Amino acid sequence: MSFLEYAPAPESKAILNLRDSYGLFIDGEFTDGGGKSFTTISPADESRIAEIASADEHDIDRAVAAARRAYEKTWSKMSGRDRGKYLFRIARLVQERARELAVAESLDNGKPIKESRDVDVPLVASWFFYYAGWADKLDYAGLGANPKALGVAGQIIPWNFPLLMLAWKLAPALAAGNTVVLKPAETTPLTALIFAEILQQADLPAGVVNIVTGAGATGATLVRHPDVDKVAFTGSTGVGRDIAKAVAGTHKKVTLELGGKAANIVFDDAPIDQAVEGIVNGIFFNQGHVCCAGSRLLVQESIHDEVIDRLKNRLSTLRLGDPLDKNTDIGAINSAAQLARIRELSDIGEAEGAERWTADCVIPEKGFWFAPTIFTGVEASHRIARDEVFGPVLSVLTFRTPAEAIAKANNTPYGLSAGIWSDKGSRILAVADRLRAGVVWANTFNRFDPASPFGGYKESGYGREGGRHGLTAYLKGAAA
Numbered sequence: 001m002s003f004l005e006y007a008p009a010p011e012s013k014a015i016l017n018l019r020d021s022y023g024l025f026i027d028g029e030f031t032d033g034g035g036k037s038f039t040t041i042s043p044a045d046e047s048r049i050a051e052i053a054s055a056d057e058h059d060i061d062r063a064v065a066a067a068r069r070a071y072e073k074t075w076s077k078m079s080g081r082d083r084g085k086y087l088f089r090i091a092r093l094v095q096e097r098a099r100e101l102a103v104a105e106s107l108d109n110g111k112p113i114k115e116s117r118d119v120d121v122p123l124v125a126s127w128f129f130y131y132a133g134w135a136d137k138l139d140y141a142g143l144g145a146n147p148k149a150l151g152v153a154g155q156i157i158p159w160n161f162p163l164l165m166l167a168w169k170l171a172p173a174l175a176a177g178n179t180v181v182l183k184p185a186e187t188t189p190l191t192a193l194i195f196a197e198i199l200q201q202a203d204l205p206a207g208v209v210n211i212v213t214g215a216g217a218t219g220a221t222l223v224r225h226p227d228v229d230k231v232a233f234t235g236s237t238g239v240g241r242d243i244a245k246a247v248a249g250t251h252k253k254v255t256l257e258l259g260g261k262a263a264n265i266v267f268d269d270a271p272i273d274q275a276v277e278g279i280v281n282g283i284f285f286n287q288g289h290v291c292c293a294g295s296r297l298l299v300q301e302s303i304h305d306e307v308i309d310r311l312k313n314r315l316s317t318l319r320l321g322d323p324l325d326k327n328t329d330i331g332a333i334n335s336a337a338q339l340a341r342i343r344e345l346s347d348i349g350e351a352e353g354a355e356r357w358t359a360d361c362v363i364p365e366k367g368f369w370f371a372p373t374i375f376t377g378v379e380a381s382h383r384i385a386r387d388e389v390f391g392p393v394l395s396v397l398t399f400r401t402p403a404e405a406i407a408k409a410n411n412t413p414y415g416l417s418a419g420i421w422s423d424k425g426s427r428i429l430a431v432a433d434r435l436r437a438g439v440v441w442a443n444t445f446n447r448f449d450p451a452s453p454f455g456g457y458k459e460s461g462y463g464r465e466g467g468r469h470g471l472t473a474y475l476k477g478a479a480a
């Protein structure tokens, strides 16, 4: 080891108090599931973490019935002020158990501990704090006096930010007075189940939140349950389409937060070192498992070579490895299936004629890994420029004029996010105005705040999460 290399700095797993198996959380209790249980593993070394119950149709029925009872008997009768007290209590318990939650998240998901510790878990707490503050102020949500909750919400979340997506879903739903049945993703159920323990600790009335684990079929059953009033989904566009079809023609309200293929646009007057950091954060944060990732870099032709050189230098300093090591920048890919998809799309990129560059990393023997990769010479017709890779893979395209940048940025079926790097405020505003993306970051990327609405255009879905807009998606009479 050379003098300047980092020594291992693993975060201890001793703080975890995991059970060998987890049941479904229904009506305030952990219960058995009727489906075939499954194992959740650590993607970093494929070791077993715990056995997880799977909910069948009967279990979904029980969970929705518990949510309905809790809605009618307790939650809809409680004052907003009292609901807010529960949310504040949950937020504080998340803070108290922050280290444990961060370790569990990195173990089950594969993301670096510095991200789960410094980004995911603090945002989870802030989401509950923020919506706790709204619970007694619904009259000011912009929907007139005394707006009413929708009833029972069925919520389905993905594996890329397991606990953060849970917070995005639960906090506004509960603040608005709904009760919930939530289904975590099958590869990352762990932190939702620890969160269920937090709900018990917070003495949240039984049935207000029910957590049902299982695979896609469990989600499909939940979406189709006739007594669900609201469906909220974050995940792939394909599943989003299936859900939209399933709820079409019913009374259910729906919000969908789906895929993306964001353009990160770097103009020649941008501060280049800052932009390089932003490009790295845009696509290599969370191994690129981010629906709003800046996966298409649009760089002005005159600075292309300089930006790419500096980017490659920067990527060569990133450390890939043990997600629980505090020095790790790039963790594990979440599953074997996702790794196969990233490999397939990258191979197609090469076959279609783009030039592939991969950071020189030592890949651990066990587990699922993919080194940071850049494709240059990408054309708009290439699949790596159009399809969501959902991995640490950046496609680089060039442009000459702002008009060309805008046309290329909007040339995608998606429209979730975009980034602009420029020294000129007027250019930022003019370009942002013409980008068909729900979120546009200027001289930064992948910033999240509970007060700020988030959501997409076109095939990136509909509805907004976060802020006052996120609240209205859970109230009657609201344009979601």
Ligand code: ADP
Binding pocket: 156, 157, 158, 159, 183, 184, 185, 186, 214, 215, 216, 217, 218, 219, 220, 221, 223, 234, 235, 236, 237, 239, 240, 242, 243
């Ligand atoms: P990915 O393809 O990235 O795994 P998915 O959209 O398949 O993302 O998964 C997101 C969530 O949707 C997961 O909780 C998954 O179990 C769930 N899911 C998958 N298929 C369906 C379906 N047909 N109906 C409802 N939920 C589903």
